[in-house]
Amino acid sequence: MEGARLAAHDLACRRGDRVLFAGLSFALTPGEALQVSGANGTGKSSLLRILAGLLRPFAGAVESSGPIALLDGNLPLDEHLPLSEALAFWGRIDGTLSGRDAGLAAIDDVPVRFLSTGQRKRAAVLQSNPRRGGIWLLDEPLNGLDTQAARSLEARIADHCADGGIAVIASHQPFALPGLRTIALAEFAP
Numbered sequence: 001m002e003g004a005r006l007a008a009h010d011l012a013c014r015r016g017d018r019v020l021f022a023g024l025s026f027a028l029t030p031g032e033a034l035q036v037s038g039a040n041g042t043g044k045s046s047l048l049r050i051l052a053g054l055l056r057p058f059a060g061a062v063e064s065s066g067p068i069a070l071l072d073g074n075l076p077l078d079e080h081l082p083l084s085e086a087l088a089f090w091g092r093i094d095g096t097l098s099g100r101d102a103g104l105a106a107i108d109d110v111p112v113r114f115l116s117t118g119q120r121k122r123a124a125v126l127q128s129n130p131r132r133g134g135i136w137l138l139d140e141p142l143n144g145l146d147t148q149a150a151r152s153l154e155a156r157i158a159d160h161c162a163d164g165g166i167a168v169i170a171s172h173q174p175f176a177l178p179g180l181r182t183i184a185l186a187e188f189a190p
């Protein structure tokens with residue numbers, strides 16, 4: 001696979017009748033990670049949805065190559081299925097789920113609707129299943145995770161980038177990632 005690329009060209013985002021940000025540009029090459037920070041409501045989640053192709057930008061364009069995986073507040077797992085079966089559904093669609101989480105093994109048989117906040121996030125990390133060398137869009141990925149799970153996810157993001165992947169992280173929280181670039185969304189508020 002050719003190396004992943006992700007570029008934003010002069011992006012603007014409008015929600016309702018308000019422009020949240022404008023003039024946002026960046027370019028990421030294989031191995032790079034970018035943190036997007038900003039106060040509540042500045043448009044971090046909206047930016048990730050634009051980058052994922054799920055929301056049309058008000059202006060500007062996104063250029064990407066490589067598979068995209070999005071981890072956001074939604075958990076696209078059947079709430080009524082035991083966790084292992086709910087994950088297996090995506091395994092059949094996506095191929096083998098990348099990675100394992102030993103902390104979830106003991107609750108394989110628990111229906112998704114009974115999972116705790118942190119367990120849901122950990123299941124979402126597995127489900128989002130970033131492809132080797134692809135683009136991983138992460139919305140507040142550390143929310144709800146205990147310290148050990150947070151360190152483990154940081155290590156997983158670092159491995160993903162070391163493997164030629166790209167990561168964009170929307171978060172208020174500091175990240176321990178080598179070479180992490182940052183963008184403060186407030187600087188692009190009109």
Ligand SMILES: Nc1ncnc2c1ncn2[C@@H]1O[C@H](COP(=O)(O)OP(=O)(O)OP(=O)(O)O)[C@@H](O)[C@H]1O
Nearest residue numbers: 015016017020038039040041042043044045046047
């Ligand atoms: N469909 C919509 N129609 C109108 N306004 C919307 C819509 N979706 C989101 N918004 C508004 O857009 C703004 C940005 O929302 P967004 O979720 O992108 O912000 P955020 O920076 O991720 O916030 P947080 O840190 O609280 O998660 C908010 O004011 C929100 O109310």
